[in-house]
Amino acid sequence: MNGFRTFRRWVSLAAGGLALVMASSGAASAAPDAGPGRGGPKADAMDAVEAMQPGWNLGNSLDAVGADETAWGNxxxxxxxxxxxxDQGFNSIRIPVTWGxxxxxxxxxxxxxxxxxxAEVVDWALDDGFWVMLNIHHDSWQWISSMPADREGVRARYDAMWEQLAERFRDAPDRLVFESINEPQFSGSSGDAENAELLHELNTSFHEIVRGSGGGNDDRLLVLPSLHTSADQARLDELMATFDVLDDPNLIATVHYYGYWPFSVNVAGGTRFDEVAREDMTGMFQRVRDTFVARGIPVVIGEYGLLGFDRHTGTVQQGEKLKFFELFGHYARTHGITTMLWDNGQHFHRTGFTWNDAELFGHIESSWRGRSGTAxxxxxxSARSAPVTDQRLTLHPNGTRFTGLSHDGDRLRRGWDYVIEGNELTLRARLLARLDGDREYxxxxxxxxxxxxxxxxxIDLITYDRPVLADASGTTxxxxxxxDFRGDRLATMEAVYEDGTNAGPHNWTPFKEFDVAFAPDYAGGSTTLTPAFFAEVADGRRVTLTFHYWSGATVTYDVVKSGNQVTGTVA
Incomplete structure (x- = not known):
């Protein structure tokens, strides 16, 4: 994944297999060491991959495109x-490297x-006891993607790269794992059949080169991706065909998962981790388990997270975000799949060694062992302009049991401060009035x-009133x-022309992408409309914006672009 990526296309591809008629290559001999170094007790590939759980990505460093590993800000x-x-509990580390x-x-x-x-970084990681996954990273889109037009040239360069890497690390401990290529993709191909053929060619060449280099590479664990590291069934079937040809017990399948795209980037109204987003996740795990794990082939989800994290972790609302990670960890654990958190520097601070969102990591870490309750x-x-009333929410125990409610470490009184009926939690008006104090926004x-x-x-107790907007002028x-947010929080924004057609980017939906087309500035008291938004707005046509807030309030606003000038008026 590119940490600077601002858009990732989400598309559901029709399931289906592709029969690949290919020559078979030889199988590897023995399984890898489970312990640090060679010569210890052997374990099969499934056990080894289980020992790798959980994993972490050293993203946007050695894979950075530029002068050196600091080129992307880390x-x-x-x-x-x-x-x-x-020390945070990770057992494996994926080290993405851009080599070209x-x-x-x-x-x-x-x-x-x-x-x-x-090699220095790999050695440090091995000395720390990590399992290490080393790969070819952004080369996939920089030059390998041109393989349809330059098959011979790409193969020569790719093969030379793996020949050198296999030789350099041939005697490394078994805890070093090779991944053939990150997110393989091809430009200008004739379609799925050619894409599958090209990726099979790269994966099998990688396998032949590493196995033929001897030493520890005779039975080293090797990781093979699907096209785009997609978990769509057609892509899994294509990869499974390669596994059948290679017939090697020391292979691992890998896919990536960044969630249901509208939710992952907060576009098209995907503000919540709803049933559609949950089914996208659970379907992915089911397909991967049925295709590989059920046949004894281990799987590593080499990257996971939310695509909105490329900018910062606030694109997706906090509670909805936590529900995503809680369920993801649960399904990974119960489906026997190892996961590697993508971190381009926005999660674990690389000099302060603390989590930028400790609450998020708390839920991730907890999911490695069991489930957590959510709501x-x-x-x-609670609106300041109205009397305080009881407020209700639904608890999701997720197999746990609700044991009580507290404020600042003090247990609240059941039946007086709150009422619980089944999974319905009612916060009493008397509790809210007491804790809201002067009811500041x-x-x-x-x-x-x-x-x-x-x-x-x-659970945040928030006092609000309907936000108030004002006229403005500016440029694109x-x-x-x-x-004036008045305590409220922005969830999403719609944009339509006077005739009701959709305005702005992603014109298949009225709901624009959070933090790409628009962004709230709570401290500054404004909502920014970006140049990317205006780049796809027609000149001279009035656009009506509807801002949706988490309280349920909505406010409309009109903007008109004339050349590079913009005027905005309260609707």
Whole structure:
């Protein structure tokens, strides 16, 4: 995954198989060591991959495209960083590396200094006890994608790369795992059949090169991806055909998962982790398990997360985000699949060694062991302009048991402060009035719902009134709607022309992409409309915006673009 990516196309492809008629290559001999180094007790590939759970990605460092590993904003990797990641409970680390910019033309020799630096980081990780997955990363879209037009040239370069890597690491401990290519993709191909053929060719060449290099590579675990690392059934079937041909017990299948796309980036009204988003996730796990795990082939989800995290973790609402990760961990555990969290630097601070969102990591970590209770929401809104009333939400125990509610460590009184009937939690008006105090706008108190197991669930008590907008003028490069949020929080925005047709990017939906077409600035009291939004708005046509807030309030606003000038008026 590219940490700078601002858009990822989500598409559901029809399931179906593709029969591949290919020559068989030889199987590997023995299974890998489960322990650190060779010569210890052997374990089969499934056991080894189980030992890799959970995993973490060292993203946007050695895979950065630019001068060096700091080109995408992360500091130089240190041994101390890896030690601290290990201390968080991770058993494996995926080290993405972009090699092409460090490869000479002609003989395709890798820059020895870059190779030494990668080897240094790999050695640190192995010394810390990690299982390590080393790959070819952004080369997939930089030059390997041109394989349909330059098959011979791409193969020569790819094969030379793996020949050098296999030789350099041939005697590394068995805990070093090779991944053939990250997110394979091809430009200008004739379609699915050719794509499958090209990826099969790369995966089998990789397998032949590594196995033929001897030493520890005779039976090293090798990771093979599906096209785009997609978990659509057709892509899984294509990869399974390659596994059948290779007939090697020391192979691992890999896919990536970033959720149901509208939810993952908050577009098309995908503000909640709803039934559609849940079914997308559970269907992915079911297909992967049925295709590979049920046949004894281990699976690593080499990257997972939410695509909105490319910018920051606030694109998806906090409670909805936590429900996604809680369920993801549960399904990974119960389906016997190892996972590797994608972290481009936005999760674990690489010099301070703390989590930027400790609550999020708490739920991720808890999901490695069991389930946590959640709720229909983590936000309870009370309008300041109206009397305080009882507020209700639904608890989702997820196999745990609700044990009580607290505020600032003090247990609240069941029956007096709150009522629980089945899974329906009612917060009494007397409790809300007491905790809201002077009823200033914003979060005035936080409650904690406790369950018999797992992480507690935080509930924000928020005082609000309907937001107030004001007229404004500006340019397509700098336009913001003055917004008095009055304690409310922005969920999404619609944009339509006077005739009701959709305006702006993603014109198949009126709901625009959060933080790409628009973004709230709570501290600054404004809502920004981006140049990307105006780039796809017709000149001279009035666009009516409808801002949807988490309280349920909506406010409309009109904007008109004339050249690079923009005027905005309260509707």
């Amino acid at each position: 500091p130089r990797i240190t041994e101390e960083l890896l030690e601290n990641v290990r 910019q460090h490869q000479a033309p002609g003989d395709h020799a890798l820059d020895p200094d870059h190779l030494d630096r990668v 229909s929401t983590d936000q309870v809104f 914003g979060t005035n108190a936080q409650l904690t719902a406790h369950f018999s197991k797992g992480e507690p669930w935080r 490069d700098a336009f913001a709607v003055p917004t």
